[in-house]
Amino acid sequence: MDAVRLVEVGARDGLQNEKLTLSPQIRVQLLQRLADAGLQTLEAGAFVSPRWVPQMAGSDEVFKALPVRPGVTWTALVPNLTGLQAAIAAGCQEVAVFAAASEAFSQKNLNCSIEQSLRQYQQVMVRARDAGIRVRGYVSCVMGCPFTGAVKPEAVAAVSAALFGMGCYEISLGDTIGTGTPAATRALLAACRQVVPVSALAGHFHDTYGMAIANIHAALEADVRVFDSSVAGLGGCPYSPGATGNVASEELVYLLDGLGVNHGVDLGALIDAGEFISAELGRPTGSRVARALLAQRGLSAVH
Amino acid sequence: MDAVRLVEVGARDGLQNEKLTLSPQIRVQLLQRLADAGLQTLEAGAFVSPRWVPQMAGSDEVFKALPVRPGVTWTALVPNLTGLQAAIAAGCQEVAVFAAASEAFSQKNLNCSIEQSLRQYQQVMVRARDAGIRVRGYVSCVMGCPFTGAVKPEAVAAVSAALFGMGCYEISLGDTIGTGTPAATRALLAACRQVVPVSALAGHFHDTYGMAIANIHAALEADVRVFDSSVAGLGGCPYSPGATGNVASEELVYLLDGLGVNHGVDLGALIDAGEFISAELGRPTGSRVARALLAQRGLSAVH
Helix, strand or coil: CCCCEEEECHHHHHHHCCCCCCCHHHHHHHHHHHHHCCCCEEEEEECCCCCCCHHHCCHHHHHHHCCCCCCCEEEEECCCHHHHHHHHHCCCCEEEEEEECCHHHHHHHHCCCHHHHHHHHHHHHHHHHHCCCEEEEEEECCCCECCCECCCHHHHHHHHHHHHHCCCCEEEEEECCCCCCHHHHHHHHHHHCCCCCHHHEEEEEECCCCCHHHHHHHHHHCCCCEEEEEHHHCCECCCCCCCECECEHHHHHHHHHHHCCCCCCCHHHHHHHHHHHHHHHCCCCCCHHHHHHHHHHCCCCCC | CCCCEEEECHHHHHHHCCCCCCCHHHHHHHHHHHHHCCCCEEEEEECCCCCCCHHHCCHHHHHHHCCCCCCCEEEEECCCHHHHHHHHHCCCCEEEEEEECCHHHHHHHHCCCHHHHHHHHHHHHHHHHHHCCEEEEEEECCCCECCCECCCHHHHHHHHHHHHHCCCCEEEEEECCCCCCHHHHHHHHHHHCCCCCHHHEEEEEECCCCCHHHHHHHHHHCCCCEEEEEHHHCCECCCCCCCECECEHHHHHHHHHHHCCCCCCCHHHHHHHHHHHHHHHCCCCCCHHHHHHHHHHCCCCCC
16 A cells, blocks of 8 residues: 555644634644644645634734745635635635535535535636645535435535536545444445546545544545544534544554555654643543553653 | 344453442443343453452352343353352353463463463363353454564464364454554454454454554454444553553444444443443543434533
């Protein structure tokens, strides 16, 4: 098995779903530590209204403070053209847009239909191309919707094809509520790779039901080579308060090490970055790997 | 994929590794709830010195209080002939013996070599056969030893073959420190099935590094159909204090449901049993599935 690329989403998708709002300075420190650990693609902020997402306020400051690092890409989430323009003004070089595979989720989360969201992103794509900015596409609810339950692989494939067709270089398939299992993961990927090259598909798994690592392994066996993860498992699940959200980057790295797959990340430095941000949030790490290895280091118990 | 049999180890392997010692009465209540949830093979106690394992004191009372239930087997761990005789006296009908695949672990945990432990079990087997009692064999450290690191699949196969050869009806392969990943799981099973029929192999995975469900899935694909698990993830990891031990039964059931594999367990009743025992222990459940589904039920947050 060849190399895997990790997309570290802790500083955006993670922190956006934590109760505590951290300053742009702390978020920059986290991002620098994560890049020091070897991560090369890092979500660094979101250009959304701070009224809706206070945790991402000051994302422009974050981008302005982040240095240019060879081989490192800092990315931002943008919901629309206004967000894109703010991202460009802050010096951002890659952005992500997000659509849902569930109509109900699109309505509740984006306040418009899937069709309307895609139409809006076409304008974003044109403007981004003019500015020389790469765009990644997120699809949410790929194996289940918190409002309507099961989601068909064909529905996910259709949205993925639309985003890829309009120019997204990569489609990240998000199991937003973490209900997927390996069989569903395989069915999902079988459908999506018919319309998007598998090399342009990424897996974004949540560990809400403890299935993320098994699903990632199934996706690896189905040739997916890009995975999103979140240091210390940052980010809860807004649809199951108190439950787990993003899969921990530490677990992903541990799995890849066990499989002998290259990834370029230093697990010890990653765990240190996770301890830094967990202390800032005043909560224990959500990573089992971090807990086990920290206990072995003889450091203070973290539970 | 056909049906899977779960061996519920929460009331023994789980509680034995919890700080708080619970009364035999509470343990009987837990076992009854677990059997009500549909579990049919349940570890109920251990006939070991209460000086070494105070959590299992009164196992004779537990067995005397447990009713005969059609289709349900209550089992006990026995370290030697003395333990077996106590188990027989308490009316126990199935016992388990345990050997290590790592010489260092055998010395530290059993105070004798692997060879010596196996020789001792031969006497146990003879006496058990005379008494009409089935014996299961545990092998620990199958993918790693807390003292010496990596463990070769061939070493595990040798111990497994010895236990099977002396009459154990099933060999449970224990990833005691939870360091295994799916590739190692496959290599382990490839070696063990050369000397023991795969239908007589069981998987006993720990979730210390969050790999248990992925390893179980790999074992399922390698034809293993019996898995040990622990309600609410009872039982920590004595080699990484504060870290996770046994895989939660709830996660195993959730995985099997997602794969469409029969198992006969009611997930809701299982979660209720987990809540009962977690409350007795005064600690949150270790099951992510339980946390997610309890949050959806709108019950009190358990974190």
